[in-house]
Amino acid sequence: MKLKTLSTVKITPKLLLNLIQLPFKKVEKPCIYCPGICISVCPTFINTGNLSLSPLGYSRYEDLGRNNCLKCWRCVSECPLSYPLPESYASEVKLTLEVLKKRETVLLSARNLDEKYSYGLSELLGTGLILINGLVERYDEGRPVNPSSLKRILRALKNYRKVYTISPESHHTLSVPLLIENLSGFSIRLNYNGPIHIPCLLLNREEKIIQALISIGVRPTKIIRDQCLKMEEPDGLSLCPRASMRNVKTIFDEILASLSY
Ligand code: SF4
Ligand code: SF4
Known part of the structure; x- marks a missing residue:
């Protein structure tokens, strides 16, 4: 647990006891029993200091x-129970x-998230192209994914030799x-x-991503981890395709430029 958290929430023995017992209870909303172990990473709380917006x-x-949570999933990585709070606000969505475009190697593109880049990239890289529907609803509206549709998609993707994606959302779900x-x-x-700006959903892969980028010539002078794109424009090259919607340059602009010469 982070020191920042300890200074933000009052952890009493009763609260701790509640939390320790949680994995053994059948509860639908663990946050009701929790002192908010995750709140120190929540961008809306950090920005406002308002516990209602945590x-x-x-x-x-x-x-x-539904209206204020950014569905950035930062809280889930801090939660001892990995409770997926950001997908608890609405009904299920089917993927x-x-x-x-069929090929052995395909690029998986998320509808309304990264088409701007994936169409051009699949053309220039010579890969196939598959579009996935429903992810934006998970990460923008807080809708949980229908489990059978998820299984179907995972089965279908096994038909390809290699599948890559450019959206953190596809990587996170699939x-x-x-x-x-x-x-x-x-x-x-x-x-x-x-x-370099690391998107919220890729924070746990930061080291691997940076190593991979360095190996192809990128020289990061600073790593930006604390800026959620849904709240502010990061001041660096973003690894998230969504950044282009906020007029922030992305690594995909760099890749497309390098492939076009
Ligand atoms: S998401 Fe987890 S850590 Fe955050 S308040 Fe709920 S139970 Fe606690
Ligand atoms: S998903 Fe993000 S904005 Fe929503 S509660 Fe979790 S950390 Fe806060």
Whole structure:
């Protein structure tokens, strides 16, 4: 538990006891019993200092969560129970696939998240292209994924020799390897020297991603971890395709530029 958390929430023996017992109880909303171990990483709480705009508030008042939670999933990585609070605000969503171009190696594109890049990248890299529907609903509206649809998608993706993705959301839901960690396989060299922004959903892969980028010529001068794209524009090259919607340059702009010459 982080020191920052200890200074933010009052941890009493009763609260600790509640928390320790949680894995053995059948509870639907563990946050009700929790002092908010995760709140020190919640961007809306950090920005406002308002407990209502933290996981504690969102778990108690669904409307607040639906409208204000960024669905960035930072709290889940801090939660001792990995409770997926950011997907608890609405009804299930079914994931579906559309195969746009069949090849042994395919790029998986998330509808309304990264098409701007994935169409051009699949063309220039010579890969196939598959579109996945439903992910934006999970990460923007807080809708849990229908388990059978998820199983179907995972089965369908096994038909391809290699599948890569550029959206952190596809990687997070389906564990599909990230293109940015595998650029050397496509003989890509980049010539970027400057700050790099790590998207919330990829914080746990930071080390691997940075190593992979360094191996293809990227020279990071600073790593930006604390800026959630849904709240502010990071001041560095972003590894998230969403950044382009906020007019922030992304690594995919760099890749496309390098492939176009
Ligand atoms: S998400 Fe986990 S750590 Fe955060 S308040 Fe809920 S139970 Fe506690
Ligand atoms: S998903 Fe992000 S904004 Fe929402 S409660 Fe968790 S940390 Fe806070």
